[in-house]
Amino acid sequence: MLKSILTSILLLSLIVTVNIIGYVQIKPVLDMPPILFLDETCEVFNDVAYIEILRDISIEDSASLWAVTRSLKALGITKVQIYINNYGGSLLDGFALYDSVKELTTEGVSVEAYGDSIVASAALLVFAGADWRTASKNCVFMVHDPKNSEDGSVVEDKFKRQYASILAACSSLSTDEWLVKMKNETWFTVQEALEWGLVDEIR
Numbered sequence: 001m002l003k004s005i006l007t008s009i010l011l012l013s014l015i016v017t018v019n020i021i022g023y024v025q026i027k028p029v030l031d032m033p034p035i036l037f038l039d040e041t042c043e044v045f046n047d048v049a050y051i052e053i054l055r056d057i058s059i060e061d062s063a064s065l066w067a068v069t070r071s072l073k074a075l076g077i078t079k080v081q082i083y084i085n086n087y088g089g090s091l092l093d094g095f096a097l098y099d100s101v102k103e104l105t106t107e108g109v110s111v112e113a114y115g116d117s118i119v120a121s122a123a124l125l126v127f128a129g130a131d132w133r134t135a136s137k138n139c140v141f142m143v144h145d146p147k148n149s150e151d152g153s154v155v156e157d158k159f160k161r162q163y164a165s166i167l168a169a170c171s172s173l174s175t176d177e178w179l180v181k182m183k184n185e186t187w188f189t190v191q192e193a194l195e196w197g198l199v200d201e202i203r
Helices: 002-031 059-075 091-106 123-128 157-169 175-183 190-195
Strands: 036-039 042-045 048-053 079-086 110-120 132-135 140-143 186-189
Touching: 036 059, 042 059, 048 059, 059 091, 079 123, 091 110, 091 123, 091 157, 110 123, 123 140, 123 157, 140 175, 140 190, 157 175, 175 186, 186 190
Parallel strands: 048 079, 079 110, 110 132, 110 140
Antiparallel strands: 036 042, 042 048, 140 186
């Protein structure tokens, strides 16, 4: 009996304490809109999808983004923000990621890419595909001749030109100018990327 009374008193004390000093801290958490996790790279909050491109670009990433884009369309999401901090990876999967991003933009979804730290190689394709491209003040970019992931040889010229033509379509440089920069493995600053039309805004 005494144990029951003590338990009731303890519960009552907790309730009173929460109501008096904890309400201000707890209520905002309870009132927050739910966060929907579509997978480990994408979450939806306040009707905006946030996607991260962080690991080496591979078939898992292209398959993941392909599935995510379909989920976003099914949910009626019209705004996507992509955070990119990436050294690159597979060129062919970079093409697939670019296609998924462009598919969103052509279907009325606003896609903003934010480059932070480094955006290099195949990751540049994801960045280039967005409607609006921003980058941090110290973000670094790099292009080079893509290599075959199986034996390390340079990929065929037609695929290099395909890569360069995508960058040309998203910047003020020509395909041939990008091919030269790729051949020389060019590292460039965010200010240079802005001058070349690859970046729209520096934050």
